[in-house]
Each structure stands twice: as C-alpha cells, then as structure tokens.
Amino acid sequence: MSSVSPPTSTSPTSTSSSRLERKVPPLGGFNLTFLLIEFKRRLRNRRTLVFTVVMPIALFLIVGLPLKDTALTAVPISNGGLSVAAYILISMAVYGAMVASTAGGGAVAVERASGWSRQLRLTPITPAAYIAIKVISALALGLLAVVATFVAGWICGVEMPLQVWILSGLAAWLGSLVFTALGLFIGYMVPSENVMQFLGPILAILALFGGLFTPLSSFPVAVQNIAKWTPAYGLGEIARAPLPGGSFDWAAVANIIAWLAIFSIGAALMMRRDTKRV
Numbered sequence: 001m002s003s004v005s006p007p008t009s010t011s012p013t014s015t016s017s018s019r020l021e022r023k024v025p026p027l028g029g030f031n032l033t034f035l036l037i038e039f040k041r042r043l044r045n046r047r048t049l050v051f052t053v054v055m056p057i058a059l060f061l062i063v064g065l066p067l068k069d070t071a072l073t074a075v076p077i078s079n080g081g082l083s084v085a086a087y088i089l090i091s092m093a094v095y096g097a098m099v100a101s102t103a104g105g106g107a108v109a110v111e112r113a114s115g116w117s118r119q120l121r122l123t124p125i126t127p128a129a130y131i132a133i134k135v136i137s138a139l140a141l142g143l144l145a146v147v148a149t150f151v152a153g154w155i156c157g158v159e160m161p162l163q164v165w166i167l168s169g170l171a172a173w174l175g176s177l178v179f180t181a182l183g184l185f186i187g188y189m190v191p192s193e194n195v196m197q198f199l200g201p202i203l204a205i206l207a208l209f210g211g212l213f214t215p216l217s218s219f220p221v222a223v224q225n226i227a228k229w230t231p232a233y234g235l236g237e238i239a240r241a242p243l244p245g246g247s248f249d250w251a252a253v254a255n256i257i258a259w260l261a262i263f264s265i266g267a268a269l270m271m272r273r274d275t276k277r278v
Helices: 012-020 032-044 046-067 084-106 108-114 116-120 127-155 162-175 177-189 192-209 221-227 231-240 250-276
Strands: none
Touching: 032 046, 032 127, 046 084, 046 127, 084 108, 084 127, 084 162, 084 177, 084 192, 084 231, 108 177, 127 162, 127 177, 162 177, 162 231, 177 192, 177 231, 177 250, 192 221, 192 231, 231 250
C-alpha cells in the first residue's frame, strides 16, 4: 500500500508578510507627478509669492531704480559703465532666491504638524526621494524669483552685458541651495506654528549683514568682519562677481560650501530624529 504525502500548506504568517512586503519603486518613488503637485502647492501660497517675487521687485523699484543713472564705477554710464541699479538688482534677485528656497525647505514643518509626512512614510517613497522633491521644488521657486526680478529690471531699463545677466542669475539661483538646506534644517527642528517666526527674522538679518540691502562699507569694521562669515554675504559676492570691475573671491565659494555642509548635516540629523519618533 503506497503512502500518500500530506499536502503542503502555506502558513498564514508567511502569506500575510508576503502581501505586506513593499517593493521600492524606481528612483525611490521620485516622479514628475509628485514634483508638479509640490510646485503647484508652492504657487498657491500667496504669502510665499509676495515675499519671493513681489517684495524683491518692490525693493528694487524703491531703492535701485532711482540710482539707474548713477555710475557704479569710475566709467561713466554713457561710456558703457554700469549703474548702481544693476548692483542692487542682482542683490534683490539673490534675496528673492534666498526667501523662496528657504520657504520651500521650511514647508516640511507644516507637513509634519498636519501628519502628511507620517502618511508618506506608509508609502514606498524613500526619504531621499522626498527630500529631492523638496529641494527641486524650492529651486524652481527660487528660479521664478530670480527671473521675475531680472525681467522687472530689464523692463525698467537696467543695462548689463548678456554674460552678466546669465552668470549672475545662475549664481543667485544655484547658490540658493544653501538656504534650501537651511529651511529643511529649521523645518525639522521647530514646530510649524513657529517656523516663520524663526525664518523671517533670520533671513532679514542675514540679508542685512550680507550686504544685500546696503553696502557693508556703511557698517563699522567689526560688523563687516563678522558679516563676511554669513552665507548671504558669500552668495551675494559670487552673484555680483560677473559685474565689470568685480573680482571673484574664492573665500566666498568656501563660505557657501561650508554653510551648505553645515545646514545639510543639521537637516539630516533632525530628519533622523523626527523619523525615530514615529
């Protein structure tokens, strides 16, 4: 009499675990749909648009435009020299990119408080993909701020060589990545109801002591020495370096790299701490 082997059965535990197993999608879940949604959310925030697009243009019109006929260097404007308005225009573009990038990074605080970031952890999207979407959307808003400010200056008659428009715009835009890292750092560190209370004064102080609102030469020497260590100073110096008569300062580049490293490491540590809470 032949023996019949009993049928094999799959345990409920192994079946349920296989069903719950999630596969990480390509690029960790990064996709254009999520990115476009994130960027549209930024554009719907009227307060963000006012501070990133309207305010830099308004400051240029108030401070810079009246100096359109004032020569920046010893070369007269009639002989191809640049006006003070060009200097201020680039500074305002830097400020707009700063605010846009910081606000984009700081938006994580609101998502933490609303529980959205907790919901995203239940999806296959990886933290790296989530941060990448935040960074790119913040840079997109920063690009909008730079372009809008430059267009306003061009309409008002500010003249600069083509290479200055391009190089200064790229420097202001790409350099604002430092402030995206700053926004992420503070966004993971403080509650949502307090994030703008931190970011607003911090950005205003950095812009002031970075020489964006007024030349550093108007401050005491001790303040000038301290201001040169701020990230806004480094970004402003790099963005204005393409101006005729300007000089490229490698110390400003080191400034930007150092602050980018500090803010990025701080954001990573705060994000890891926030993730462990859930």
